[in-house]
Amino acid sequence: MSYLTLLVLLHVLSAIVGFGATFSFGVLGPLAAKTGGPQAVGMLKGIVAIEKKLVYPAIVIQPLTGVLLIFKEGWDNSFFDHYWLWIAIVLFATAVYIALAIQTPTIEKMIELGESGQGGTPEFEALGKKAGKFGPMLGVILLVVIYLMVVKPGG
Numbered sequence: 001m002s003y004l005t006l007l008v009l010l011h012v013l014s015a016i017v018g019f020g021a022t023f024s025f026g027v028l029g030p031l032a033a034k035t036g037g038p039q040a041v042g043m044l045k046g047i048v049a050i051e052k053k054l055v056y057p058a059i060v061i062q063p064l065t066g067v068l069l070i071f072k073e074g075w076d077n078s079f080f081d082h083y084w085l086w087i088a089i090v091l092f093a094t095a096v097y098i099a100l101a102i103q104t105p106t107i108e109k110m111i112e113l114g115e116s117g118q119g120g121t122p123e124f125e126a127l128g129k130k131a132g133k134f135g136p137m138l139g140v141i142l143l144v145v146i147y148l149m150v151v152k153p154g155g
Contacts, residue, residue, distance in 0.1 A: 011065040018058020041114035088148040095141040
């Protein structure tokens, strides 16, 4: 297996495992909202567990293998001419920021409130709406990044 093949394999596998799993959140979140009670808290804990075990490693592997691929493929030459690449990088960084700074703390606060018996409070509901707003945004961003990486428009 060549070095390039290994880099592409690691890059694609980490995208599939790490980010593919996040699309289940669009099912688990609303299901938790409908279910309520301790089962809902369990589903929210499942979301956080998936993030920590699958998404966080991908957040590390993606940029590392991505940078290595940029240099291996020579895209570092005239980097900004490869607009599909730098736009995808900016979108990826945006998604990571939203996930780590907004979405995960929101879900963790919901878990904390749910475990303390405050699952139906206005604060809990507001957090649920916040998570419901940012979750789909993350999904769309990731789909755009995937499109840019596969199609390489203008590349």
